[in-house]
Amino acid sequence: MNKPIGQTRWAIAEGYIPSWGNGPEPQFTSHETACMLNTSDQDAHVEITIYFSDKEPVGPYRVTVPPRRTLHLRFNDLTDPEPIPRDTDYGSVFESDVPIVVQHTRLDSRQSENALLSTIAYGSND
Amino acid sequence: MNKPIGQTRWAIAEGYIPSWGNGPEPQFTSHETACMLNTSDQDAHVEITIYFSDKEPVGPYRVTVPPRRTLHLRFNDLTDPEPIPRDTDYGSVFESDVPIVVQHTRLDSRQSENALLSTIAYGSND
Amino acid sequence: MNKPIGQTRWAIAEGYIPSWGNGPEPQFTSHETACMLNTSDQDAHVEITIYFSDKEPVGPYRVTVPPRRTLHLRFNDLTDPEPIPRDTDYGSVFESDVPIVVQHTRLDSRQSENALLSTIAYGSND
Amino acid sequence: MNKPIGQTRWAIAEGYIPSWGNGPEPQFTSHETACMLNTSDQDAHVEITIYFSDKEPVGPYRVTVPPRRTLHLRFNDLTDPEPIPRDTDYGSVFESDVPIVVQHTRLDSRQSENALLSTIAYGSND
Numbered sequence: 001m002n003k004p005i006g007q008t009r010w011a012i013a014e015g016y017i018p019s020w021g022n023g024p025e026p027q028f029t030s031h032e033t034a035c036m037l038n039t040s041d042q043d044a045h046v047e048i049t050i051y052f053s054d055k056e057p058v059g060p061y062r063v064t065v066p067p068r069r070t071l072h073l074r075f076n077d078l079t080d081p082e083p084i085p086r087d088t089d090y091g092s093v094f095e096s097d098v099p100i101v102v103q104h105t106r107l108d109s110r111q112s113e114n115a116l117l118s119t120i121a122y123g124s125n126d
Numbered sequence: 127m128n129k130p131i132g133q134t135r136w137a138i139a140e141g142y143i144p145s146w147g148n149g150p151e152p153q154f155t156s157h158e159t160a161c162m163l164n165t166s167d168q169d170a171h172v173e174i175t176i177y178f179s180d181k182e183p184v185g186p187y188r189v190t191v192p193p194r195r196t197l198h199l200r201f202n203d204l205t206d207p208e209p210i211p212r213d214t215d216y217g218s219v220f221e222s223d224v225p226i227v228v229q230h231t232r233l234d235s236r237q238s239e240n241a242l243l244s245t246i247a248y249g250s251n252d
Numbered sequence: 253m254n255k256p257i258g259q260t261r262w263a264i265a266e267g268y269i270p271s272w273g274n275g276p277e278p279q280f281t282s283h284e285t286a287c288m289l290n291t292s293d294q295d296a297h298v299e300i301t302i303y304f305s306d307k308e309p310v311g312p313y314r315v316t317v318p319p320r321r322t323l324h325l326r327f328n329d330l331t332d333p334e335p336i337p338r339d340t341d342y343g344s345v346f347e348s349d350v351p352i353v354v355q356h357t358r359l360d361s362r363q364s365e366n367a368l369l370s371t372i373a374y375g376s377n378d
Numbered sequence: 379m380n381k382p383i384g385q386t387r388w389a390i391a392e393g394y395i396p397s398w399g400n401g402p403e404p405q406f407t408s409h410e411t412a413c414m415l416n417t418s419d420q421d422a423h424v425e426i427t428i429y430f431s432d433k434e435p436v437g438p439y440r441v442t443v444p445p446r447r448t449l450h451l452r453f454n455d456l457t458d459p460e461p462i463p464r465d466t467d468y469g470s471v472f473e474s475d476v477p478i479v480v481q482h483t484r485l486d487s488r489q490s491e492n493a494l495l496s497t498i499a500y501g502s503n504d
Contacts, residue, residue: 005389005471006500011131013161013196013229035391037429037469051163051196070391070429070469091163091196091227093131101469101500103391122132122227122249123500137257139287139322139355177289177322217289217322217353219257248258248353248375263383265413265448265481303415303448343415343448343479345383374384374479374501 004040006099007123012092014104015050017076019086032075034092037101038065044098050084051091058082065100130166132225133249138218140230141176143202145212158201160218163227164191170224176210177217184208191226256292258351259375264344266356267302269328271338284327286344289353290317296350302336303343310334317352382418384477385501390470392482393428395454397464410453412470415479416443422476428462429469436460443478 017032038044047060061078065071075084075092084090094102102123143158164170173186187204191197201210201218210216220228228249269284290296299312313330317323327336327344336342346354354375395410416422425438439456443449453462453470462468472480480501 005387009131011163011165011227013163013227014159014198014231015161015196016198033392035393035467035469037389037391037471039389039427039429039471049165051165051194053196053198057194068429068435070393070431070467072392072394072431072467089161089196089198091161093163093165101389101391103500105392122229135257137289137291137353139289139353140285140324140357141287141322142324175291177291177320179322179324183320215287215322215324217287219289219291248355261383263415263417263479265415265479266411266450266483267413267448268450301417303417303446305448305450309446341413341448341450343413345415345417374481 004038004099006037006039006101008096008099009123010094010096010100010102011122012094012102012104013122015075015084015090015092016088016106017084017086033072033105034075034094035070035072035103035105036063036065036094036096037070037103038096038098039068039101040098041067042098043067044096044100046094046096046100048078049093049095050078051093053089060095065096130164130225132163132165132227134222134225135249136220136222136226136228137248138220138228138230139248141201141210141216141218142214142232143210143212159198159231160201160220161196161198161229161231162189162191162220162222163196163229164222164224165194165227166224167193168224169193170222170226172220172222172226174204175219175221176204177219179215186221191222256290256351258289258291258353260348260351261375262346262348262352262354263374264346264354264356265374267327267336267342267344268340268358269336269338285324285357286327286346287322287324287355287357288315288317288346288348289322290348290350291320291353292350293319294350295319296348296352298346298348298352300330301345301347302330303345305341312347317348382416382477384415384417384479386474386477387501388472388474388478388480389500390472390480390482391500393453393462393468393470394466394484395462395464411450411483412453412472413448413450413481413483414441414443414472414474415448415481416474416476417446417479418476419445420476421445422474422478424472424474424478426456427471427473428456429471431467438473443474 044065049059175185301311427437
Protein backbone atom coordinates (compact mmCIF):
# COMPACT_ATOMS: atom_id res chain seq x y z
CA MET A 1 0.00 0.00 0.00
CA ASN A 2 1.59 3.24 -1.15
CA LYS A 3 -0.30 5.86 0.83
CA PRO A 4 -2.58 5.56 3.84
CA ILE A 5 -6.26 6.05 2.99
CA GLY A 6 -8.45 8.45 4.92
CA GLN A 7 -8.52 11.79 6.60
CA THR A 8 -7.28 13.23 9.88
CA ARG A 9 -10.52 14.68 11.30
CA TRP A 10 -13.87 12.95 11.50
CA ALA A 11 -17.20 13.85 13.05
CA ILE A 12 -20.22 11.77 14.02
CA ALA A 13 -23.16 14.05 14.74
CA GLU A 14 -25.34 11.28 16.12
CA GLY A 15 -24.72 9.45 19.35
CA TYR A 16 -27.00 7.76 21.85
CA ILE A 17 -26.34 4.74 24.04
CA PRO A 18 -29.58 3.15 25.25
CA SER A 19 -29.37 2.16 28.91
CA TRP A 20 -30.88 -1.26 28.43
CA GLY A 21 -31.18 -4.10 25.97
CA ASN A 22 -32.18 -7.71 25.38
CA GLY A 23 -30.24 -10.81 24.40
CA PRO A 24 -26.97 -12.49 25.36
CA GLU A 25 -24.26 -10.17 26.71
CA PRO A 26 -21.98 -8.66 25.51
CA GLN A 27 -22.87 -9.18 21.83
CA PHE A 28 -26.42 -7.94 22.27
CA THR A 29 -25.78 -5.16 24.74
CA SER A 30 -27.08 -1.98 23.13
CA HIS A 31 -23.95 -0.19 21.98
CA GLU A 32 -22.46 2.47 19.73
CA THR A 33 -19.25 1.69 17.91
CA ALA A 34 -16.72 3.86 16.11
CA CYS A 35 -14.77 1.69 13.70
CA MET A 36 -11.36 3.16 12.94
CA LEU A 37 -9.09 1.82 10.21
CA ASN A 38 -5.41 2.74 10.09
CA THR A 39 -3.75 1.51 6.88
CA SER A 40 -0.54 3.43 7.53
CA ASP A 41 2.73 2.04 8.88
CA GLN A 42 2.65 4.22 11.99
CA ASP A 43 0.59 4.33 15.15
CA ALA A 44 -2.48 6.54 14.80
CA HIS A 45 -2.86 8.61 17.97
CA VAL A 46 -6.53 9.53 18.07
CA GLU A 47 -8.10 12.12 20.35
CA ILE A 48 -11.85 11.88 20.74
CA THR A 49 -14.00 14.75 22.01
CA ILE A 50 -17.59 14.13 23.07
CA TYR A 51 -20.16 16.91 22.57
CA PHE A 52 -23.44 17.22 24.42
CA SER A 53 -26.62 19.22 24.01
CA ASP A 54 -26.50 20.99 27.33
CA LYS A 55 -22.97 21.06 28.71
CA GLU A 56 -19.36 21.62 27.68
CA PRO A 57 -17.56 18.90 25.68
CA VAL A 58 -15.64 16.18 27.50
CA GLY A 59 -12.24 14.90 26.41
CA PRO A 60 -9.94 14.18 24.94
CA TYR A 61 -10.30 10.45 25.21
CA ARG A 62 -7.09 8.97 23.80
CA VAL A 63 -6.82 5.76 21.84
CA THR A 64 -4.08 4.35 19.65
CA VAL A 65 -4.75 2.37 16.50
CA PRO A 66 -1.61 0.38 15.68
CA PRO A 67 -0.16 0.33 12.14
CA ARG A 68 -2.22 -1.76 9.66
CA ARG A 69 -4.94 -2.43 12.19
CA THR A 70 -8.63 -1.70 12.71
CA LEU A 71 -10.08 -0.76 16.08
CA HIS A 72 -13.78 -1.16 16.72
CA LEU A 73 -14.24 1.06 19.73
CA ARG A 74 -17.40 0.82 21.80
CA PHE A 75 -18.30 4.21 23.20
CA ASN A 76 -19.72 2.21 26.11
CA ASP A 77 -16.15 1.29 27.07
CA LEU A 78 -14.75 4.83 27.31
CA THR A 79 -14.04 5.71 30.93
CA ASP A 80 -11.19 8.23 31.01
CA PRO A 81 -11.75 11.12 31.70
CA GLU A 82 -15.32 9.87 32.41
CA PRO A 83 -17.92 7.39 31.10
CA ILE A 84 -20.44 8.57 28.52
CA PRO A 85 -23.85 8.88 30.13
CA ARG A 86 -26.61 6.55 28.88
CA ASP A 87 -29.88 7.75 27.34
CA THR A 88 -28.19 11.02 26.44
CA ASP A 89 -27.71 12.70 23.07
CA TYR A 90 -24.10 13.25 22.11
CA GLY A 91 -21.84 13.81 19.12
CA SER A 92 -18.15 13.08 18.62
CA VAL A 93 -15.05 14.36 16.85
CA PHE A 94 -11.95 12.29 16.08
CA GLU A 95 -8.56 13.89 15.46
CA SER A 96 -5.71 11.67 14.36
CA ASP A 97 -2.07 12.37 13.57
CA VAL A 98 -2.20 10.03 10.55
CA PRO A 99 -5.05 9.53 8.07
CA ILE A 100 -7.68 7.04 9.19
CA VAL A 101 -11.21 6.04 8.14
CA VAL A 102 -14.06 6.22 10.67
CA GLN A 103 -17.46 4.50 10.44
CA HIS A 104 -20.29 4.64 12.97
CA THR A 105 -22.52 1.71 13.94
CA ARG A 106 -25.23 1.21 16.54
CA LEU A 107 -26.83 -2.00 17.76
CA ASP A 108 -30.08 -1.22 19.52
CA SER A 109 -31.40 -4.22 21.42
CA ARG A 110 -34.01 -2.50 23.54
CA GLN A 111 -36.78 -4.46 21.91
CA SER A 112 -36.70 -8.21 21.46
CA GLU A 113 -35.17 -7.98 17.99
CA ASN A 114 -32.09 -5.87 17.47
CA ALA A 115 -31.86 -2.98 15.03
CA LEU A 116 -28.72 -1.79 13.32
CA LEU A 117 -27.59 1.46 11.82
CA SER A 118 -24.32 2.45 10.22
CA THR A 119 -22.88 5.35 8.30
CA ILE A 120 -19.55 6.63 7.21
CA ALA A 121 -18.54 9.54 9.42
CA TYR A 122 -17.91 13.03 8.04
CA GLY A 123 -14.23 13.32 7.15
CA SER A 124 -12.06 16.36 6.59
CA ASN A 125 -8.39 17.24 6.44
CA ASP A 126 -8.90 20.85 7.52
CA MET B 127 -9.93 22.66 18.38
CA ASN B 128 -8.41 24.94 15.80
CA LYS B 129 -11.10 25.08 13.14
CA PRO B 130 -14.75 24.05 13.19
CA ILE B 131 -15.44 20.85 11.26
CA GLY B 132 -18.19 20.62 8.70
CA GLN B 133 -19.93 22.49 5.94
CA THR B 134 -22.53 25.24 5.73
CA ARG B 135 -25.17 23.58 3.54
CA TRP B 136 -26.58 20.10 3.96
CA ALA B 137 -29.36 18.17 2.24
CA ILE B 138 -31.33 15.09 3.25
CA ALA B 139 -33.27 13.78 0.27
CA GLU B 140 -35.23 11.25 2.29
CA GLY B 141 -37.87 12.12 4.82
CA TYR B 142 -40.97 10.37 6.04
CA ILE B 143 -42.60 10.44 9.47
CA PRO B 144 -44.91 7.46 9.99
CA SER B 145 -48.12 8.48 11.71
CA TRP B 146 -48.12 5.65 14.18
CA GLY B 147 -45.84 3.36 16.18
CA ASN B 148 -45.52 0.87 19.01
CA GLY B 149 -43.72 0.92 22.33
CA PRO B 150 -43.26 3.32 25.24
CA GLU B 151 -43.54 7.03 24.36
CA PRO B 152 -41.62 9.17 23.56
CA GLN B 153 -38.56 6.95 22.99
CA PHE B 154 -40.40 4.60 20.66
CA THR B 155 -42.56 7.12 18.86
CA SER B 156 -41.74 6.78 15.17
CA HIS B 157 -39.54 9.75 14.41
CA GLU B 158 -37.01 11.34 12.08
CA THR B 159 -34.06 13.14 13.57
CA ALA B 160 -31.50 15.55 12.15
CA CYS B 161 -28.42 15.50 14.34
CA MET B 162 -26.45 18.72 14.07
CA LEU B 163 -22.98 19.16 15.54
CA ASN B 164 -21.47 22.61 16.01
CA THR B 165 -17.81 22.43 17.07
CA SER B 166 -17.24 26.16 16.62
CA ASP B 167 -17.12 28.82 19.32
CA GLN B 168 -20.15 30.70 17.94
CA ASP B 169 -23.86 30.07 17.73
CA ALA B 170 -24.84 28.26 14.54
CA HIS B 171 -28.01 29.84 13.16
CA VAL B 172 -29.60 27.15 11.03
CA GLU B 173 -32.42 27.64 8.57
CA ILE B 174 -34.24 24.50 7.50
CA THR B 175 -36.39 24.29 4.37
CA ILE B 176 -38.73 21.35 3.84
CA TYR B 177 -39.41 20.17 0.29
CA PHE B 178 -42.41 18.11 -0.79
CA SER B 179 -43.37 16.09 -3.84
CA ASP B 180 -46.45 18.05 -4.74
CA LYS B 181 -46.35 21.55 -3.28
CA GLU B 182 -44.01 24.47 -2.70
CA PRO B 183 -41.34 24.22 0.04
CA VAL B 184 -42.14 25.35 3.57
CA GLY B 185 -39.74 27.32 5.74
CA PRO B 186 -37.45 28.49 6.94
CA TYR B 187 -37.68 26.76 10.27
CA ARG B 188 -35.05 28.39 12.49
CA VAL B 189 -32.98 26.64 15.12
CA THR B 190 -29.82 27.65 16.94
CA VAL B 191 -27.10 25.21 17.88
CA PRO B 192 -25.01 26.77 20.65
CA PRO B 193 -21.18 26.79 20.49
CA ARG B 194 -19.62 23.36 21.16
CA ARG B 195 -22.97 21.61 21.31
CA THR B 196 -24.93 18.98 19.43
CA LEU B 197 -28.64 19.28 18.73
CA HIS B 198 -30.65 16.18 17.89
CA LEU B 199 -33.71 17.73 16.31
CA ARG B 200 -36.82 15.66 15.82
CA PHE B 201 -38.65 16.76 12.68
CA ASN B 202 -41.78 15.73 14.58
CA ASP B 203 -41.21 18.70 16.89
CA LEU B 204 -41.06 21.41 14.22
CA THR B 205 -44.15 23.61 14.39
CA ASP B 206 -43.24 27.06 13.13
CA PRO B 207 -44.21 28.00 10.41
CA GLU B 208 -46.22 24.71 10.42
CA PRO B 209 -45.93 21.07 11.49
CA ILE B 210 -44.59 18.53 8.99
CA PRO B 211 -47.42 16.31 7.81
CA ARG B 212 -47.23 12.59 8.68
CA ASP B 213 -47.16 9.79 6.12
CA THR B 214 -45.82 12.26 3.56
CA ASP B 215 -42.63 12.19 1.52
CA TYR B 216 -40.36 15.14 2.12
CA GLY B 217 -36.74 16.29 1.83
CA SER B 218 -34.81 18.95 3.71
CA VAL B 219 -32.03 21.49 3.31
CA PHE B 220 -30.02 23.01 6.17
CA GLU B 221 -28.20 26.33 5.79
CA SER B 222 -25.96 27.47 8.62
CA ASP B 223 -23.85 30.56 9.13
CA VAL B 224 -21.01 28.48 10.62
CA PRO B 225 -19.81 25.01 9.55
CA ILE B 226 -21.76 22.14 11.11
CA VAL B 227 -22.13 18.40 10.54
CA VAL B 228 -25.57 16.90 9.85
CA GLN B 229 -26.60 13.25 10.16
CA HIS B 230 -30.05 11.77 9.53
CA THR B 231 -31.69 9.01 11.59
CA ARG B 232 -35.11 7.40 11.59
CA LEU B 233 -36.71 5.15 14.18
CA ASP B 234 -39.62 3.32 12.67
CA SER B 235 -41.76 1.61 15.29
CA ARG B 236 -44.80 0.81 13.21
CA GLN B 237 -44.27 -2.88 13.69
CA SER B 238 -43.66 -4.51 17.04
CA GLU B 239 -39.87 -4.29 16.70
CA ASN B 240 -38.31 -1.00 15.78
CA ALA B 241 -36.10 -0.44 12.73
CA LEU B 242 -33.36 2.13 12.42
CA LEU B 243 -31.70 3.90 9.57
CA SER B 244 -29.00 6.53 9.51
CA THR B 245 -26.80 8.28 7.00
CA ILE B 246 -24.55 11.26 6.82
CA ALA B 247 -26.33 14.04 4.96
CA TYR B 248 -24.98 15.54 1.75
CA GLY B 249 -22.74 18.47 2.62
CA SER B 250 -21.53 21.37 0.52
CA ASN B 251 -20.00 24.78 1.01
CA ASP B 252 -21.36 26.19 -2.24
CA MET C 253 -31.84 29.78 -2.08
CA ASN C 254 -28.94 31.07 -4.11
CA LYS C 255 -27.59 27.95 -5.75
CA PRO C 256 -29.02 24.45 -6.14
CA ILE C 257 -27.36 21.90 -3.85
CA GLY C 258 -26.04 18.60 -5.15
CA GLN C 259 -24.29 16.97 -8.04
CA THR C 260 -25.25 15.81 -11.51
CA ARG C 261 -24.19 12.16 -11.38
CA TRP C 262 -24.96 9.67 -8.64
CA ALA C 263 -24.37 5.97 -8.22
CA ILE C 264 -25.92 3.37 -5.93
CA ALA C 265 -23.87 0.18 -6.02
CA GLU C 266 -26.37 -1.83 -4.02
CA GLY C 267 -29.79 -2.84 -5.23
CA TYR C 268 -32.04 -5.77 -4.51
CA ILE C 269 -35.83 -5.95 -4.49
CA PRO C 270 -37.08 -8.95 -2.49
CA SER C 271 -39.96 -10.69 -4.24
CA TRP C 272 -42.11 -10.98 -1.16
CA GLY C 273 -42.97 -9.28 2.11
CA ASN C 274 -45.30 -9.07 5.08
CA GLY C 275 -47.62 -6.39 6.36
CA PRO C 276 -50.25 -4.04 4.92
CA GLU C 277 -49.76 -3.06 1.26
CA PRO C 278 -48.36 -0.82 -0.14
CA GLN C 279 -46.52 0.66 2.84
CA PHE C 280 -44.98 -2.65 3.87
CA THR C 281 -44.29 -4.07 0.45
CA SER C 282 -40.56 -4.78 0.31
CA HIS C 283 -39.14 -1.95 -1.76
CA GLU C 284 -36.08 0.04 -2.77
CA THR C 285 -36.39 3.78 -3.04
CA ALA C 286 -34.19 6.44 -4.62
CA CYS C 287 -35.01 9.77 -3.02
CA MET C 288 -34.14 12.68 -5.30
CA LEU C 289 -34.17 16.29 -4.18
CA ASN C 290 -34.16 19.13 -6.69
CA THR C 291 -33.69 22.51 -4.99
CA SER C 292 -33.23 24.37 -8.28
CA ASP C 293 -35.79 26.46 -10.12
CA GLN C 294 -35.79 24.21 -13.20
CA ASP C 295 -37.03 20.73 -13.99
CA ALA C 296 -34.39 18.07 -13.34
CA HIS C 297 -34.46 15.57 -16.19
CA VAL C 298 -32.97 12.41 -14.74
CA GLU C 299 -31.84 9.37 -16.70
CA ILE C 300 -31.43 6.19 -14.70
CA THR C 301 -29.38 3.23 -15.92
CA ILE C 302 -29.68 -0.14 -14.17
CA TYR C 303 -26.62 -2.41 -14.03
CA PHE C 304 -26.70 -6.15 -13.45
CA SER C 305 -24.16 -8.82 -12.58
CA ASP C 306 -24.64 -10.96 -15.65
CA LYS C 307 -26.12 -8.93 -18.49
CA GLU C 308 -25.87 -5.56 -20.21
CA PRO C 309 -27.33 -2.49 -18.48
CA VAL C 310 -30.94 -1.49 -19.09
CA GLY C 311 -32.09 2.08 -19.59
CA PRO C 312 -32.35 4.91 -19.60
CA TYR C 313 -35.41 5.14 -17.42
CA ARG C 314 -36.52 8.77 -17.53
CA VAL C 315 -38.03 10.72 -14.67
CA THR C 316 -38.52 14.42 -14.09
CA VAL C 317 -38.21 16.06 -10.69
CA PRO C 318 -40.00 19.40 -10.83
CA PRO C 319 -38.36 22.60 -9.48
CA ARG C 320 -38.20 22.75 -5.66
CA ARG C 321 -39.56 19.23 -5.26
CA THR C 322 -38.49 15.87 -3.92
CA LEU C 323 -39.32 12.62 -5.68
CA HIS C 324 -39.19 9.37 -3.75
CA LEU C 325 -39.00 6.87 -6.57
CA ARG C 326 -39.66 3.20 -5.91
CA PHE C 327 -37.52 1.05 -8.19
CA ASN C 328 -40.46 -1.39 -8.00
CA ASP C 329 -42.49 1.10 -10.03
CA LEU C 330 -40.11 1.43 -12.99
CA THR C 331 -41.59 -0.23 -16.06
CA ASP C 332 -40.23 1.52 -19.14
CA PRO C 333 -38.17 0.14 -20.88
CA GLU C 334 -38.81 -2.88 -18.60
CA PRO C 335 -39.50 -3.76 -14.96
CA ILE C 336 -36.57 -4.50 -12.66
CA PRO C 337 -36.48 -8.22 -11.90
CA ARG C 338 -37.02 -9.28 -8.27
CA ASP C 339 -34.51 -11.23 -6.20
CA THR C 340 -31.75 -9.96 -8.47
CA ASP C 341 -28.61 -7.97 -7.66
CA TYR C 342 -28.42 -4.63 -9.43
CA GLY C 343 -26.79 -1.20 -9.24
CA SER C 344 -27.91 2.16 -10.60
CA VAL C 345 -26.57 5.41 -12.00
CA PHE C 346 -28.48 8.70 -12.08
CA GLU C 347 -27.59 11.47 -14.52
CA SER C 348 -29.36 14.79 -14.20
CA ASP C 349 -29.14 18.03 -16.16
CA VAL C 350 -29.29 20.08 -12.94
CA PRO C 351 -27.68 19.33 -9.56
CA ILE C 352 -29.75 17.03 -7.34
CA VAL C 353 -29.19 15.00 -4.17
CA VAL C 354 -29.84 11.24 -4.17
CA GLN C 355 -30.34 8.97 -1.16
CA HIS C 356 -31.04 5.25 -1.17
CA THR C 357 -33.44 3.43 1.17
CA ARG C 358 -34.70 -0.12 1.40
CA LEU C 359 -37.61 -1.50 3.40
CA ASP C 360 -37.28 -5.25 3.73
CA SER C 361 -40.44 -6.85 5.04
CA ARG C 362 -39.67 -10.47 4.26
CA GLN C 363 -39.75 -11.37 7.91
CA SER C 364 -42.51 -10.37 10.26
CA GLU C 365 -40.71 -7.20 11.38
CA ASN C 366 -39.42 -4.82 8.76
CA ALA C 367 -35.78 -3.77 8.42
CA LEU C 368 -34.55 -0.49 7.00
CA LEU C 369 -31.34 0.65 5.42
CA SER C 370 -30.37 3.99 3.99
CA THR C 371 -27.29 5.71 2.68
CA ILE C 372 -26.39 8.76 0.73
CA ALA C 373 -25.48 7.75 -2.82
CA TYR C 374 -22.08 8.42 -4.35
CA GLY C 375 -22.14 11.83 -6.03
CA SER C 376 -19.88 13.32 -8.65
CA ASN C 377 -19.89 16.17 -11.13
CA ASP C 378 -17.49 14.49 -13.53
CA MET D 379 -21.92 7.11 -20.57
CA ASN D 380 -18.97 9.41 -21.10
CA LYS D 381 -16.78 8.75 -18.09
CA PRO D 382 -16.84 5.97 -15.48
CA ILE D 383 -18.18 7.11 -12.11
CA GLY D 384 -16.30 6.44 -8.91
CA GLN D 385 -12.89 6.28 -7.37
CA THR D 386 -10.01 3.81 -7.35
CA ARG D 387 -9.53 3.27 -3.61
CA TRP D 388 -12.24 2.53 -1.08
CA ALA D 389 -12.23 1.66 2.60
CA ILE D 390 -14.83 0.06 4.86
CA ALA D 391 -13.79 0.46 8.48
CA GLU D 392 -16.50 -1.80 9.81
CA GLY D 393 -16.66 -5.51 9.27
CA TYR D 394 -18.07 -8.38 11.29
CA ILE D 395 -19.58 -11.64 10.10
CA PRO D 396 -21.77 -13.25 12.78
CA SER D 397 -21.22 -17.00 12.97
CA TRP D 398 -24.89 -17.87 13.09
CA GLY D 399 -28.30 -16.79 11.91
CA ASN D 400 -31.95 -17.67 11.47
CA GLY D 401 -34.18 -18.11 8.45
CA PRO D 402 -33.99 -19.86 5.09
CA GLU D 403 -30.47 -20.28 3.65
CA PRO D 404 -28.73 -18.66 1.82
CA GLN D 405 -30.85 -15.49 1.74
CA PHE D 406 -31.01 -15.22 5.50
CA THR D 407 -27.50 -16.36 6.34
CA SER D 408 -25.90 -13.53 8.28
CA HIS D 409 -23.56 -11.88 5.82
CA GLU D 410 -21.53 -8.82 4.90
CA THR D 411 -21.58 -7.65 1.32
CA ALA D 412 -19.40 -5.25 -0.64
CA CYS D 413 -21.34 -4.04 -3.64
CA MET D 414 -19.04 -2.90 -6.43
CA LEU D 415 -20.27 -1.05 -9.51
CA ASN D 416 -18.09 -0.75 -12.61
CA THR D 417 -19.63 1.60 -15.18
CA SER D 418 -16.52 1.64 -17.37
CA ASP D 419 -15.93 -0.31 -20.57
CA GLN D 420 -13.01 -2.26 -19.13
CA ASP D 421 -12.59 -5.01 -16.56
CA ALA D 422 -12.03 -3.63 -13.06
CA HIS D 423 -9.31 -5.66 -11.39
CA VAL D 424 -9.90 -5.21 -7.68
CA GLU D 425 -7.51 -6.15 -4.89
CA ILE D 426 -9.04 -6.43 -1.44
CA THR D 427 -6.99 -6.31 1.75
CA ILE D 428 -8.55 -7.35 5.06
CA TYR D 429 -7.37 -5.63 8.26
CA PHE D 430 -7.75 -7.03 11.76
CA SER D 431 -7.44 -5.68 15.27
CA ASP D 432 -4.70 -8.01 16.43
CA LYS D 433 -2.76 -9.41 13.49
CA GLU D 434 -1.24 -8.40 10.16
CA PRO D 435 -3.55 -7.79 7.18
CA VAL D 436 -4.45 -10.64 4.86
CA GLY D 437 -4.60 -10.33 1.09
CA PRO D 438 -4.85 -9.41 -1.59
CA TYR D 439 -8.05 -11.15 -2.45
CA ARG D 440 -8.55 -10.63 -6.19
CA VAL D 441 -11.87 -10.16 -7.93
CA THR D 442 -12.77 -8.87 -11.38
CA VAL D 443 -15.84 -6.79 -12.05
CA PRO D 444 -16.60 -6.99 -15.79
CA PRO D 445 -17.33 -3.86 -17.85
CA ARG D 446 -20.79 -2.36 -17.17
CA ARG D 447 -21.53 -4.80 -14.36
CA THR D 448 -22.17 -4.80 -10.64
CA LEU D 449 -20.73 -7.43 -8.32
CA HIS D 450 -22.29 -7.98 -4.91
CA LEU D 451 -19.51 -9.81 -3.14
CA ARG D 452 -20.21 -11.63 0.10
CA PHE D 453 -17.18 -11.48 2.36
CA ASN D 454 -18.39 -14.89 3.57
CA ASP D 455 -17.43 -16.29 0.17
CA LEU D 456 -13.80 -15.15 0.12
CA THR D 457 -11.47 -18.13 0.50
CA ASP D 458 -8.20 -17.31 -1.22
CA PRO D 459 -5.72 -16.71 0.42
CA GLU D 460 -7.91 -17.72 3.41
CA PRO D 461 -11.51 -17.41 4.69
CA ILE D 462 -12.43 -14.45 6.88
CA PRO D 463 -12.92 -15.63 10.44
CA ARG D 464 -16.42 -15.30 11.93
CA ASP D 465 -17.23 -13.26 15.04
CA THR D 466 -14.12 -11.18 14.42
CA ASP D 467 -13.73 -7.43 13.88
CA TYR D 468 -12.19 -6.51 10.56
CA GLY D 469 -11.89 -3.66 8.05
CA SER D 470 -11.24 -3.70 4.32
CA VAL D 471 -9.59 -1.71 1.55
CA PHE D 472 -10.42 -2.01 -2.14
CA GLU D 473 -7.94 -0.96 -4.84
CA SER D 474 -9.10 -0.99 -8.44
CA ASP D 475 -7.37 -0.16 -11.71
CA VAL D 476 -10.49 1.64 -12.98
CA PRO D 477 -12.92 3.84 -11.04
CA ILE D 478 -15.67 1.91 -9.24
CA VAL D 479 -18.26 2.64 -6.56
CA VAL D 480 -18.33 0.56 -3.35
CA GLN D 481 -21.19 0.23 -0.87
CA HIS D 482 -21.27 -1.90 2.28
CA THR D 483 -24.29 -3.87 3.54
CA ARG D 484 -24.83 -6.31 6.38
CA LEU D 485 -27.74 -8.65 6.99
CA ASP D 486 -27.72 -9.79 10.59
CA SER D 487 -30.09 -12.68 11.18
CA ARG D 488 -28.89 -13.77 14.59
CA GLN D 489 -32.24 -12.96 16.12
CA SER D 490 -35.54 -14.09 14.70
CA GLU D 491 -36.02 -10.90 12.67
CA ASN D 492 -33.21 -9.72 10.45
CA ALA D 493 -31.54 -6.33 10.73
CA LEU D 494 -29.90 -4.42 7.90
CA LEU D 495 -27.24 -1.78 7.68
CA SER D 496 -25.70 -0.08 4.69
CA THR D 497 -23.37 2.77 3.97
CA ILE D 498 -21.36 4.13 1.12
CA ALA D 499 -17.70 3.26 1.65
CA TYR D 500 -14.99 5.91 1.96
CA GLY D 501 -13.65 6.68 -1.49
CA SER D 502 -10.41 8.31 -2.58
CA ASN D 503 -8.29 8.63 -5.68
CA ASP D 504 -5.04 9.15 -3.76
